[in-house]
Amino acid sequence: MAVKVSMTVNGKSVSHEVEERTLLVSYIRETLRMTGTHVGCDTAQCGACTIHMNGRAVKSCNILAMQAEGASITTIEGVANADGTLHPMQAAFKEHHGLQCGFCTPGMVMSAIDLVKNFPDTTEQQIREQLDGNLCRCTGYHNIVKAIKAAAADPASAKAGV
Amino acid sequence: MNDNADPISFTTNHTTSVVGTPLRHDSAHLHVSGRAIYADDMRLPAGSLHAALGMSTIAHGRIKSMDLSAVRAAPGVVCVITAVDIPGHNSYGPILDDDPIFPEALVQFAGQPIFAVAATSTEAARRAARLARVEYEALPAILDIREALAQQSFVIPTQTLCRGDPRAALQGAAHRLQGSLTIGGQDHFYLEGQIAIAIPQEDGAMLVHSSTQHPTEVQHKVGEALGRHVHDVVVQCRRMGGGFGGKESQPALFACVAAILAAKTGHTVKLRTDRDADMIMTGKRHDFVSDYEVGFDERGRITALCVMLASRCGYSADLSGPVNDRTMFHVDNAYYLEHVEIVSHRCKTHTVSNTAFRGFGGPQGMMVIENIMDDIARTLGVDPLDVRKANYYGTSDRNVTPYLQPVEDNILDDITDQLERTSDYRARRSSIAAFNAASPIVKRGLALTPVKFGISFNATLYNQAGALVHIYTDGSVLVNHGGTEMGQGLFTKVAQVVAEELGLPLQRVRVSATDTSKVPNTSATAASSGSDLNGKAAQAAAITLRDRLVAFACAQYKLSATQVRFAADRVLLGEETRDFTQLVREAYAARISLSAAGYYRTPKIHYDRVSLTGRPFFYFSYGVAAAEVAVDTLTGETRLLRVDILHDVGTSLNPVLDIGQIEGGFLQGMGWLTSEELWWNPRGELKTHAPSTYKIPTARDWPAIANVHLVEGMPNREDTIYRSKAVGEPPLMLGISVFQAIRDAVASCGAGPLPSLPPLPAPATPEAVLLTLNRLAAGRAALVEVAS
């Protein structure tokens, strides 16, 4: 059965008729055509599909679009400034080569932004523990952790919010 | 053009300005903002269909009947195909014709695709695929290597490599040991699963977007499956979300199915597997068993070695021939083996057909010899590092491999000495002994292991590459080459090479998606040779263009060739300089061609498949790693505490990318040997088919202390692209140090020589470690009993 869902995505109100069982990630990728949110495992384990829902990082492959009714959603496409300048976390991933194939990167960046928001004075140990739900098969994580540490220390991060 | 390059400075012709600098990945700005486009992100034309595969439910048997009426009747279903619907050749095997797209009758592994559905949505296709009613006549299935050996079940004939007289030398050896080792396989777990999109074109042609390391092979297989010529098919790939060898021969299956459905329906068809299906139906790293007997002297130097290798190839040959050849060629690793026999069985089992995976069989060969080194050391009661060093290849003597290639570029002694010092190996060895003496539950272990890895495709013919470089009249440059981008940074490196040759900043150079209609007859991006081959081909094209511009400038301005130089976006013409763009426009107006193809073939290599001898490798890459682990002897859990790595990339084309490859390769190797366990049930069903049960390393597995460095000041002795070395595969084998460190920690729980150190299987999961510790304790109890 089709249902109507309405939510705010990256600051814009959106509203569509979708099948009840439509996953939030499918809604974002297929209906909204925003493909920066990736699907790596389909089962809530790899973190490639991580987005922010009402300010918290969640795995969008494990949530129905219906469950996001009325929510405020931010995807990777929504974290840079309107003028295209990168969010400090994005800039840090780029600068520290915290990516190779890039498939895990959007999810990593979304998790990392949430992590730094919750733990502003985060330690390496804490980053590694908090990042447990985001898999990367390419990098060895070293540069990813380096990037997050650098972004956490960057005064611009506090201002960027998200 | 990309906005991602760091600025460069003016230089002379004597040093490089773009090559060798730590430039970021050319897609970094796209990746961090979600704007990089993978196959699954492409916009599809209206009316596109989505496909799913139906899988067999038994490991071995004949299909008696297949009732697909419920599948056809399911909502959204547009088309269903089986073997009889394949218009051309029913095979996607890369070497032999034993990989049917769909079997006609004989099913050979649980999860084998037997039909496909195209529907209006992915969900509809996947739901429908579950509705098939298939009846089988079950046949006995061979599910493991020992059983295959007992039944002499092989996909291709056994190979033997022998030098000297190992049997006689064993008889005469001062010490002899026998041992066995089991080595597990590994799933690639590329984050982006297998995917193909087929878009019908006019007059029977087909455009395929495939996440593939081997677009040419996909092109050929799709052409054959459709019963068309190769020129009817175009395959494109801008990037993969990881490959690791799993997208060398495997993508052809998905591309063929999508293309057959597209040809039949006239619609675009996308086939994306979900993670579970991907893990069930795609090949993995070969698991092995090995039995060996080794003879050695008082110092631990090997005087004779007989090794039996047997691998699980699965139901078909796929790439198992060359994979197992490479295993044989890496049993020596860094060590001179004077009298040696290596027997390699390529076992046929009723499981998924195993395939290429970073290292391509080499890592398994190295695991065997590294285990033997450890055995010898424990038997003699000496430090394993000293045994390793005693066996290293020499530089002027003791330097010929079992396959008769002399090792001409040996830097093992240098880099080992350096790492031994910088990692403080000896002092830590004693402090670990002291720690273990005082710590009854947690034990530490340390190991320093080397890697020597041969670079080139074993099959000489694949060592060739092409590239196409265009200069446009605004001074921008477009490069296309036969290599594929899977995150390793190949596109960045090739762009660096072209920018360097034309004296341009990197921003001027764009690399476009790999495309079989631009550069034909390419080899897989594999064997670590992506930048060696494609970098050289692109360089050749760039030099051709530069030479044309020089010739034009000489004629136009009455200069000699030495007076024309390209640097920092400008051209020096005698005393004057000009914008690169300006010269390009002048050349265009004078009707000079601004497009060139480049071609490269690796020199010096040759290899005789019958005698298994020759010079299969252009050169060797080296590396050393020292790993320290802690093992909880109550739970069997292990943790990597520290790693020191020194790795050889010759003169690095890009140190940031190279170190990234080393770190990622090391952790992937460690995952293979510690946490990644593939498990099939007695019915032959793979039960570890998702990250819930198959554990790749997470951020927590990287050690608290990691010192990763490139070997400095040692350019490749061979004339490779700017004297660099390949970096894709070799670092994976640095992970062997972690396994050997775990073995070291386990050994500290035993007393005395080897009979009390039972074999530790790989992967050294907590269960495997506990089992070994229990055996060790039982053995020690038995010894005590005998003594009393």
Ligand code: FES
């Ligand atoms: S796709 Fe959602 S967690 Fe993997």
Ligand code: FES
């Ligand atoms: S960069 Fe490839 S999975 Fe993380």
